[in-house]
Amino acid sequence: MSKEKISAWLDDHLRRSESLHTVPFMVAALIAGTAAVLYAEGFRYAANLSAHWFQKFPYWFLVFTPFCFLVGFWIVHFFSSEASGSGIPQVMAANEMDHGADTPKIHALLSLKTALVKVISSLFCILGGGAIGREGPTIQIAASIFHFVGKRFQRFWPQKLNHHALIVSGGAAGISAAFNTPLGGIVYAIEELASEHFNHFRMTVILAVIVAGLVAQAISGPYLYLGFPFLRGVTIAIIPSALLVGAVAGLGGAFFGKVLFALARWRRGISGFWRLSFITLGLGFAFAVLSLVLTRTTMGPGTALMEELLFRKGAVADFAEVGARFLGPLVSYLSGAAGGIFAPSLAAGAAIGSKLAFLVGSEHANLLVLLGMIGFLTGVTRAPLTAFVLVLEMTDRHSAIFPMMLSALTAYGLARLVDSRSFYEHMKELYLK
Known part of the structure; x- marks a missing residue:
């Protein structure tokens, strides 16, 4: 068999290999799971520090809270307006955009810069006592990581990566790692992000949820978000x-x-x-x-x-x-x-x-x-x-x-x-x- 035929056979085999197709998603999930845990720890530390300060110096928050809110807003305003708010609408919007015509818009919504601004701004807001959560931001952060990894792999990877699969898998991995709820991540992907197209990339979504969840548990240990509350007999x-x-x-x-x-x-x-x-x-x-x-x-x-x-x-x-x-x-x-x-x-x-x-x-x-x-x-x-x-x-x-x-x-x-x-x-x- 000639070198050209061997090369063509290998190229065709690699392009059709489903296992190979999952590699970029596994890499992205590893990074996203780690980022989710680090963000959660920072968020929890800032929230606890804020609660401690409020208990000792409550009236100082009449000045401190406005200052933290203002800094949080300024960071978003000057560096990435797409980082404001929850993060879930941004991921939903990016998932509906066309990967060709809307590429600059998608990149603005799901860039690493946007993810970093999201983290810093939300940490200032929670430090000031803000009534915000980290779960929506984690979804945007994870989707941004998947988007970034997908772009980098696409430069040399033998298979074409599906833009929607990356975003949906990132969103599912984000919610799985944020709450330690793998089933919740999968259901969220089906119900909120890709009800019509889930069948086309269900394996990558499930794999992303598993890897991100396992990474989060490996770092933080197995835990339930709210523990084991006692319930009387349900009739x-x-x-x-x-x-x-x-x-x-x-x-x-x-x-x-x-x-x-x-x-x-x-x-x-x-x-x-x-x-x-x-x-x-x-x-x-x-x-x-x-x-x-x-x-x-x-x-x-x-x-x-x-x-x-x-x-x-x-x-x-x-x-x-x-x-x-x-x-x-x-x-x-x-x-x-x-x-x-x-x-x-x-x-x-x-x-x-x-x-x-x-x-x-x-x-x-x-x-x-x-x-x-x-x-x-x-x-x-x-x-x-x-x-x-x-x-x-x-x-x-x-x-x-x-x-x-x-x-x-x-x-x-x-x-x-x-x-x-x-x-x-x-x-x-x-x-x-």
């Missing part, structure tokens, strides 16, 4: 409570998303750097006042509140905490800095579930907290499968899977009455324009 009698919590939390999440989008669109319509800077300062001051007047649980992503409601005996959210977990993320997001709403949505839902359990005198307080989390997140995202699978994996409470599903579906149906599209879908359209 058919819980159905009315599941419907009630799903309805109230779902409507709350839908209105939250609608208000948040209206405010975000209002801010985008304001011109003038200094005008936006003064608005950000005012929002930082307003957030500090909320934290001082309402409750300290206004601050941070809300993980501490969720853990308190689930694990401290007799803990009940009051109306101040319900209001704080609704208003705090609105003010923080509107600052223009980077920061997600996944964890804050879960915390708001937990507060609603806890309060409803107290009002109806339910002995299943912990379960209603979990159902509230699912309902509110569903209302915000319109992704009921993702919401209940995430909470299920976060807590390992499989005995409650049916009320979880029921709450998610109830929340989804009522949320669509408020608005047929989610906050993320509305924001995605702004990026596409």
